[in-house]
Amino acid sequence: MNARTATLTSALGFTLIFNQYANAIVPFSEAIPVDTTWRAIGPVVT
């Protein structure tokens, strides 16, 4: 991995993780901390 390149892994519904300088691609599973910052609305019935 290029030392000047960082990897940002963001899982939908999970914590946005900055894996800077750690070229890990985190599989989507419970291994990623739960993110409570996604905003949601629904059901929308119209």
Added chain:
Amino acid sequence: MGLAWEASHVGWNTLVGFDDSDAAGWTNAISVVHPTEPFIRFWVDGTETAGSSPAYFRKVFNIPGSPTGGFLDFVVDDDAKLYVNGHLVIDDSNSLANFFTGVDVSQWLKSGVNLIAVKAQDQQGAQSISGQLNVTFVPEPGSATIAAAGLLAAACIRQKRTRSRQPAA
């Protein structure tokens, strides 16, 4: 469903600053444990109850550098439209739960604040979304420059102190 709501909420999928506050009726999405992978999935109310759809989701996130690549994995039960900075990158309407892997969204990412927005709609049975976005980026030079300047300053001070301790010749 949802078209009337979308018409009266223009910008939900394009504007970073769209009002998704509690006062506007939005809430934090809640995770639910699913029996199969991906085990952690999300829905508005943390359940996978049928019928409470469509639902809308938004995530604003920061890329602290210049993005060089972005690949998206996404799972929805059942249908969804997923937007990255307003660009439709997944349009799933076959009424079945689907997995998308390695969707290239590189061209739609930008340095700084980005937005992912999802309209998800259940057609039968349970409902949920999940996934991840892997972004590779070159960090902003600012932080590296500041760190380098700090190290240089520390080295100069150390050198000066060393010289001042040396006995005069």
